[in-house]
Every structure is written in structure tokens, then in C-alpha cells.
Amino acid sequence: MIVCHCGVVxxxxxxxxxxGGARTVGEVCRRTGAAQSCGTCYFSVRQVVCQHEQHAQPVAEEAVRAAS
Structure with a gap:
């Protein structure tokens, strides 16, 4: 799904x-080019970042448990 039409992100x-290591919406925007032109996609980018964090958290917790 295209989140940023200006940057085709x-x-x-x-x-x-x-x-790859981006941890904030700002870092994601700098790395991908999203929200760099008009900025109207900023909240959509933030939503995708939050969704990814929610999905990644249980996976990371499981990896920690498995390593213990």
C-alpha cells in the first residue's frame, strides 16, 4: 500500500x-523520503509505524524467551 504519494513510499x-534500525517516525521519514514534500502523509506514516511496532513487540519478546 502506498503511504506517501509524493515520495512513492x-x-x-x-x-x-x-x-533496518529506524525507531521513530522522523527516522522512518528521513530513511524513506516519506512526508518530505507536502507532509500530508505524516499521520499515515505514524499509523504504519505504530502497527509495525505492535506486531514486532510479541516477536521480540518471544525471541528473548527463546534465548533464555
Whole structure:
């Protein structure tokens, strides 16, 4: 799904940026180019970041348990 039409940034691009180490909406925007032109997609980017964090948290917790 395209999240930022100006920069043609998809939700997959956002997920990749987060997997690559981006931890804030600002970092995601800088890495992907989202919200750099008009900014109207900022809240959509934030929503995708929050969804990715919610999905990643249980996976990270399971990895910690498995390593213990």
C-alpha cells in the first residue's frame, strides 16, 4: 500500500526502514523520503509505524524467551 504519494513510499518501505534500525517516525521519514514534500502523509506514516511496532513487540519478546 502506498503511504506517501509524493515520495512513492509504501508500507513495506516503512517496515524495511524499521527493520533496518529506524525507531521513530522522523527516522522512518528521513530513511524513506516519506512526508518530505507536502507532509500530508505524516499521520499515515505514524499509523504504519505504530502497527509495525505492535506486531514486532510479541516477536521480540518471544525471541528473548527463546534465548533464555
Amino acid at each position: 509504501t508500507s513495506g518501505d516503512i517496515a524495511e526502514a524499521m527493520i
